[in-house]
Amino acid sequence: MVTPEARPAPRVRDGVRAAIPLAPGPFVFGLSFGVLAEAAGVGAVAAVVMSATTFAGAAQFAAVSVLDAGGTALAAIMAAVFLNARYAAISVSVASIFPGGRFRRLAESQLIVDESWALSGRSGRFEWPILVGAGLLLYVLWVGSTALGTVVGGALEDPNALGLDAAFAVLFLALAVPYLRGRRALQAAALAAVITLALTPIAPGGVPIVAAAAACLLGLRR
Amino acid sequence: MTEVWILVAVVGVTTVLFKAAGPVFLGGRALPARVQSVVDLLAPVMLTALVVTQTVGGDGELTFDARIPGVAAGAVAVWKRVPMVPAMVIAAVVTALARHLA
Numbered sequence: 310m311v312t313p314e315a316r317p318a319p320r321v322r323d324g325v326r327a328a329i330p331l332a333p334g335p336f337v338f339g340l341s342f343g344v345l346a347e348a349a350g351v352g353a354v355a356a357v358v359m360s361a362t363t364f365a366g367a368a369q370f371a372a373v374s375v376l377d378a379g380g381t382a383l384a385a386i387m388a389a390v391f392l393n394a395r396y397a398a399i400s401v402s403v404a405s406i407f408p409g410g411r412f413r414r415l416a417e418s419q420l421i422v423d424e425s426w427a428l429s430g431r432s433g434r435f436e437w438p439i440l441v442g443a444g445l446l447l448y449v450l451w452v453g454s455t456a457l458g459t460v461v462g463g464a465l466e467d468p469n470a471l472g473l474d475a476a477f478a479v480l481f482l483a484l485a486v487p488y489l490r491g492r493r494a495l496q497a498a499a500l501a502a503v504i505t506l507a508l509t510p511i512a513p514g515g516v517p518i519v520a521a522a523a524a525c526l527l528g529l530r531r
Numbered sequence: 532m533t534e535v536w537i538l539v540a541v542v543g544v545t546t547v548l549f550k551a552a553g554p555v556f557l558g559g560r561a562l563p564a565r566v567q568s569v570v571d572l573l574a575p576v577m578l579t580a581l582v583v584t585q586t587v588g589g590d591g592e593l594t595f596d597a598r599i600p601g602v603a604a605g606a607v608a609v610w611k612r613v614p615m616v617p618a619m620v621i622a623a624v625v626t627a628l629a630r631h632l633a
Binding site for chain 1: 534535536537538539541542543545546547549550551552553554555557558560561562565567568569570571572573574575576577578579580581582583584585586587588589590591592593597598601602605606608609614615616618619620621622623624625626627628630
């Protein structure tokens with residue numbers, strides 16, 4: 310007897326299918342990352358290895374753009390780590406859906422990215438097959454488009470002549486918008502902008518971004 | 532070059548640990564509320580800082596150039612709910628045109 314609200318349990322392939330409409334975004338994002346990595350002198354191999362091991366677009370982009378702006382490796386690392394700390398919170402929210410032993414959970418948890426996480430919760434509760442299926446498709450797209458981007462980037466004389474620097478700013482803006490809900494997030498973002506603007510003329514490259522992270526301490530206010 | 536590989540390794544390892552925090556290390560436990568509210572603000576804060584440096588960042592100074600009209604056009608597109616990729620294209624085209632005409 311099937312109750313009216315019952316529906317078949319999703320499979321991993323349903324997760325892959327759910328992620329297909331999103332594919333152009335991560336693809337262009339990965340392509341851009343490859344191009345920027347070439348421009349910043351990171352090198353194609355390191356860029357692809359980073360996509361395969363970090364698999365977190367915004368942080369990778371942040372790290373490489375800090376290097377591109379003349380920042381130190383330390384500043385680039387800090388910017389990326391601050392950005393990725395949100396994955397601790399995200400992974401806690403889906404901790405209970407991962408089956409199996411420690412190593413399997415360690416491996417499958419790496420498929421958590423913003424998009425796979427958001428898709429997996431669409432039905433109102435988090436579903437493991439959707440997260441893993443979507444994560445797998447996004448992973449292949451991400452690593453593949455990074456590799457393609459390094460080829461394109463190597464062939465481009467001057468990416469900024471094509472306005473790519475402005476496109477990257479809009480990329481960060483589009484990524485920020487979903488997080489800018491509520492007064493506290495807006496206040497923290499405004500403070501971060503002020504810190505960055507104030508420090509840019511006086512601090513070495515990359516430092517203003519890292520210093521702006523202090524704005525998240527507004528979260529300690531009650 | 533070595534610095535780049537250190538960056539790749541450190542960011543890679545920390546990201547693996549962050550993503551595994553819930554499923555492997557914390558089990559079913561939640562983050563403390565105050566930690567959670569700070570962590571929640573990290574993404575909007577860092578992304579906003581990146582928008583600023585990517586738009587007006589220069590070599591040790593604020594630089595107002597052809598990126599401004601492009602980012603402005605892209606921002607309007609994002610505000611009008613244009614998807615990310617077309618919004619990026621709009622920004623790139625406006626900035627490239629502005630550079631070409633300058």
